Amino acid sequence: MRYLLIILLLFIDVASAYNIDEMLDLYRKDNDLSKQTKNESLGHLTIYTRDDIERMQAYKLQDLLNSLRSFRYDENSLGMPDTLHMDPLLYASDVVKIFVNNHEITSAFAGSGLFIYGNIDLGFVDHVEIYEGSTSTNVNSEPSMITIKLYTKDPNRELGAHLLGYIGSRATNHENVSYAGIDGDLEYFMYASRTDTNRKEYTHENHTLLRSYEDLHALVTLKYNNITLDADVIKRTMDPFLSTSMFATPKDGKIDYIYGRVSSDMTFLDDDSLKLSLSLMRIDGRLDLSMDKSRWSQKPSSLTLSQDHLETKSLDDIYQIKVQKDFNYKNNNVILGSEFIEKELHGVKTYNNGILSTDPEFVDNSIASLYLQDDYLYSDIQLFTASIKVNHYDSASNRYAKIFHTTQARLGYIYSSNGNILKLFASRMQLPTEQFVLASTSQNEVDLLNIMDYSIEATKSNNNHKIALCFEYIQNQNPDSEVDIYDIDEYYNNYSGSLKYDYSYDDYNDLTSMIYMNRVHNYVSRDIDNIYGANLKLLNSWHKFDIYNELNYYKRSNSEIDGINYNAGLRYKATQALIFSLKGTNIFDSAAKSEYKYVKMHGYIPSIESLYYSPIDQLFSVGMEYSF
Amino acid sequence: MKKLIFALLFITTIVQAENSQWEKLIIEKILTSLSHQPKVNVYTDDTKLKAKLALENHIHFTQSCVDADFILSTLSDKPKCNKPKIVFNYREYLHSPKAIAVFFWQKGRPTIRFSSKRLHQFGLNVTGELSKFVSSK
Helix, strand or coil, X not given: CHHHHHHHHHHHHHXXXXXHHHHHHHHHHHCCCHHHHCCHHHCEEEEECHHHHHHHCCCEHHHHCCCCCCCCCCXXXXXXXXXXXXXXXXXXXXXXXXXXXXXXXXXXXXXXXXXXXXXXXXXXXXXXXEEEXXXXXXXXXXXXXEEXXXXXXCHXXXXXXXXXXXXXXXXXXXXXXXXXXXXXXXXXXXXXXXXXXXXXXXXXXXXEECCCEEEEEEEEEEEECCEEEXXXXXXXXXXXCCCCECCCCEEEEEEEEEEEEEEEEXXXXXCCCEEEEEEEEEEEEEEXXXXXXECCCCCHHXXXXXXXXXXXXXXXXXXXXXXXXXXXXXXXXXXXXXXXXXXXXXXXXXXXXXXXXXXXXXXXXXXXXXXXXXXXXXXXXXXXXXXXXXXXXXXXXXXXXXXXXXXXXEEEXXXXXXXXXXXXXEEEEXXXXXXXXXXXXXXXXXXXXXXXXXXXXXXXXXXXXXXXXXXXXXXXXXXHHHHHHHXXXXXXXXXXXXXXXXXXXXXXXXXXXXXXXXXXXXXXXXXXXXXXXXXXXXXXXXXCEEEEEEEEEEEECCCCCEEEEEEEEEEEECCCCEEEEEXXXXXXXXXXXXXXXXXEEECCEEEEEEEEECCXXXXXXXXXXXXX | CHHHHHXXXXXXXXXXXXXXXXXXXXXXXXXXXXXXXCCEEEECCCHHHHHHHCCCCCEEECCCHHHCCEEEECCCCCCCCCCCEEECCHHXXXXXXXXXXXXXXXXXXXXXXXXXXXXXXXXXXXXXXXXXXXXXX
């Protein structure tokens, strides 16, 4: 009894040692919204909380994509975000799925919304979850290997107005304003931003390579009882970087698009176990490209022209509807759901040197899915998860195989006790990407890419220390037609492993670190590439200052891709409402580069050469934010 | 000595566990900043909130709002007593004439606000470090 009294007295002293500002701040950290949305059974999870995003001064999503095991931020030859970029493929990240408030952002053109959101401003975002490896079948419409979930700021937590702006190298600047309020039962959050990103310029054979872009972004979130409605519009105008130039010699051009989305969630029944989600998206895009020669030119006559000009307009429409019901039976949580997605790339008009293409490519796929998942709580510390999904495709754009099916299945086991966590997952997926369906128009049947994904993650936490080991094996079974025609291996085997160590000195000082290695079967070069990486991040707070340091090392074998990205930032919280910030990104201009292939002519003899440019520019910025 | 080590290890565990209970410490701080009594008489219909605050030394829960010094109100309860209320929703704070204080989220951060006008109506004042949260709104 005497000891219990001492303990209680000691605790009272500890609690009273905090002033009210510290208590409010610790309450904020403790009630981060990510704790309500994260789902460990979905896969191998990395969370960036509101606190992380603010202290890292992560202004764009790309700032959060450089310290992960299985991928890094990268861009394609048009300067679009493409984390699995593999030149000369135009877009390789169709298995990277991105969500805003649990609504999948996708496109018929790329099979993913990453090209829109990969470098979007983060002023509207509360927190970000990144799941590496396959996820449960109730999450994505089609199979994925990486799932990025953005959650917008909650109107109920954002009352009042907020302004943020920064200016940096090459006159790069960003301004955003947001306002949240409550009117009766209606809660609303409104956000608008403008970003002018002036990128580093390069010169190749007397041609200037540009990839600057300007964004206008507006977003509204409305909550009315059990109905949530999100709407956002993004208008982007960007330089075409290497364009589609065969010789990496673009002359002039512009890419611009307007992206619009309206999404809604409704829950029904007393326990909100019945959920209806609706989403409409449109991307109105235009490419206007001039270059010496385009890779896309199909007419031999254009090779004799001194200049190649491509102008393309298209509409990319997505319609989604999803119904899901949760059931609880004994120790089982069963999810039964159905989803329908219509993806259309239409209204395509392509002019090659002023001549309208007579055979425009288009995509028109309907996917109807049915999925079932059971999470079985075997004991307080053990959970088994199993899910299956059947996708029924109706592809109007495929000349021969209009109807076909794919399946996804996943098994998982999670053990969690006293800071020790073990996760095991095994998935089987079939993948017909939009590009693949297009490429298969001459096939009588749609061949599918079969993917097997096995992963294990073991985590041990002890006081302030956390250590985690992760290993993933992915086997791609190439379609029979590809194996026969191109004489490639039937199986491509990829391995990935990482060791993480995190140390939390106290509530305000954290270290996170990781070393990793990936073995990737490059399906363009057919080589085995080994990727080695290491990340170290320090987040510290001292009085009114937040200090951020991050280092990312990345090296890819068989290439010149090898470098260190070092970022540092300082925030000064003059008052609760007024904050000044200073940040350096890629401070030593030494971040690992990306490879872009092009054709070099030696007289009449062509050879394939590579250019290397980093997707991360050196950037120094100063910023200010004010709440009222 | 062994017992002391045990006690220190135990206290570390408690403090870590209590990190998830900053809410009750903040509510207790709001109440004690308004009352000069060693124990504050509080009424609430919210059983979850009552359970959270049950072991706090400075709080005594009353059976009826009539005997209470303050009412802790969430959206789920609507006591009719004419007692000062501490609320957890800004909308309720704006619309309830008895709401003297609100503990709510603003621009992604939890904060506290006391209404100087309503405090005056109930003859109350805020003491200590929480006095900076008194507002004319």
